[in-house]
Amino acid sequence: MTPSRNRIASRALLCLLLIAVLAGSGCARVKGMFKDENANEGQPVEQLYDKAHKLMRHGNWAGAELVFKRLIAQYPYGTYTEQALVETAYAQYKSGKHDDAINSIDRFIRTYPTHRNTSYMYYLRGLVDSSRQTVFLQKVWRLDPSRRDLATPQQAYNDFQIVAERYPNSRYAEDARKRMAELRNVFARHELDVALYYLRRTAYVAAADRAKRVLETYPQSKYQNDAVATLAAAYTGLGNKTLADDAKRVLQQNDPNHPYLSGDWPDYPSNLRKLNPFAGEKSALDNDGN
Secondary structure, three states: OHHHHHHHHHHHHHHHHHHHHHHHHHHHHHHHHHHHHHHOOOHHHHHHHHHHHHHHHHHOOOHHEEEEEHHHOOOOOOOOHHHHHHHHHHHHHHHOHHHHHHHHHHHHHOOOOOOOOHHHHHHHHHHHHOOOOOOHHHHHHHHHHEEEEEEHHHHHHHHHHHHHHHHHOOHHHHHHHHHHHHHHHHHHHHOOOHHHHHHHHHHHHHHHHHHHHHHHOOOOOOHHHHHHHHHHHHHHHHHOHHHHHHHHHHHHEEEEEOOOHHOOOOOOHHHHHOOOOOOOOOOOHOOOOO
């Protein structure tokens, strides 16, 4: 062989060696990938639970969910499995996977209706439904939750009510009652915003009906004095001086500094604000100190 041929042969041999090395390392990586994917298979239930719980303590919700699901699949019965179902729902809630969390909670309640953790699962379902309403848009665009569809907050309210009434001595009952009060304020504000919409358009009967609904359905809400002021304004618009004076008297007794009594309420947002897509939603209720 000539020197040039020797060099060509050496280079070819070197290329073959490199290919073999790379192929070997590639196979090792592939094997490692499959090994990681199946790392939880066959592990004892206690070991799986401890691993998932450790991931949760470090905020790795997705990893914890994966391990808990492996535990449930391998060990479908037992104390660890029951707790893993609870922890799975919580991990999904923390990950923002609200639909998955609701499914896990519903599965647990159906399977273990008398379990000691059932009260917590109702409470957790209330938390999920309370937080799943267009969270991103509320943060970025400052959208008022009372002006969104209230079906999901109503479901949250129902779940908190179950905890407060069916499990009054549970550790979650007190917080559930507080959250119910917050949601009642959301519902009352929603009704009052509609009443003010009618009031601005001189639909006084409809405005008065909505204001009365706030007082009757959500007594002692944050917006009860605003509802009385709306009644006074609606009755004034209808020319019913007797009812208007009655409403003003009640408002004077309960909230003598209410801006309606000085002629400064309702303070509706300007039309120019509505044209600004970055201004966020605003209501006449935003200017009365509530």
